[in-house]
Amino acid sequence: MNLSRDFFADIGAKIADKKCFSFAADGKTRDFLANYRWDAEGLQIPTVCNFTDIGTHLNLSAAPNGKTLSDRMVKAILMAKRLRWIPLNHKVKEHIVQANILPAGLYGAEASWVNKSILKALRAAIGNALGPRSARASNDIVFNNTTCSGDLDPDTYILTQRVTSLRRTIAKYPAKRDKVCNIIKQYKDSNNTCASSSNPCGPIGLLINSLEQVGAQLTHDLKITKEGEADIDIWSLPWQHLKKAISEMCANHRVAHASCDRSHLREVGEIDGQITKKIVNGLGPKERCIYNHISTGGAWSESHLQDIGLSQGKCTHCGQVAEDICHVTWHCPIVNKHRKIQDLQNVNPDLLPTYIKHGVPKAMSTDVEATFWGDKHAPDSLQDSKETLRAIGMQVTSQRKTLASCKNQEIKEVHKQNNLNPGTHNARPFFKKIEANKQRAQSAGVRGQRKPSPT
């Protein structure tokens, strides 16, 4: 340091104290630099703990700080708030969020601390721009009802970026893999104390922290594990499937959170995302708006309006007492007269769970004797019309009932063979786990050899 100072003096250089700064990760070195005199007149240059570096925020202290990212998110919030009022259709708005707001607002999130309250505000602003204009709407379901290829939830975006940047780093610098595995191992050995706390350190700590927020873990051999889900191998999974697998995991966590939070989604657990996308893609702008209002719980029923003194609690079409929005969508005789699909009138709404009545399809169950969503009805309810039972996935004829019972026995055997729990695994993770177990058995012969990335 002294030699540098002498060298500057010898060549006649002047230290630009307004442009230079010094920094150190160690507290004592930081104090030394802060008190260091750079010339005979006692010139000092500022010593900082964090600063913007190559697009992200480099933080050298133990305190959480991601100011550069926070500033970007604040700008993105303003963009999302403006987007809400711009008269564009849903698809264009989704495209703007995907191509502009998320990349601009969360640039550098891979290696930077994310301010949770600002992120929450960004999530709400994007949800309001894409979802229905109702304070009652669940943003968790708004993000599920989008039609574009990617997930527009900022939480999902950050986790996806962190996972893919780790994969890219290792692909580009293979020697870093051992270092990464070692860091993960150290976090594990210390019971993740650094990553679990509110102050994770470095990109690996931030990734572990993000995964813990969705109930997943990162193993030292670069696999993401989550209870009830097939493992995601960050290194071996084909690149085109990696983002999809992460998005799916985040979406499932989001729906699980919504099902605890919202009464109309009680016990839904997991939504069939593909069916939802197909439904929403087939709707016109007006129908989509109505579907969004109903499925997100944003629609105001007569009962809700009565609570705030704006209604008598009776349906404006038929005059009957309307307890919730399901009266209009399923029970109202006047509305039913105008149905385009008259077959729906044959379905007894009392057999449908609340989430189905709100247009939210629960992921399909593995039980072929139950309804599509896994409800087993008492024998007296089976007296309903055959159309109703067939429509909700129940077996009607005695021949089909016997066949379903036999199939169920086979499924139970597969559950046992693959150590699966029928209570927690629906059809999607059921097939994924079987597939993963098969692949594991096939690759058992070459275990111990490090496979190259399939990219």
Ligand SMILES: [Zn+2]
């Ligand atoms: Zn009515």
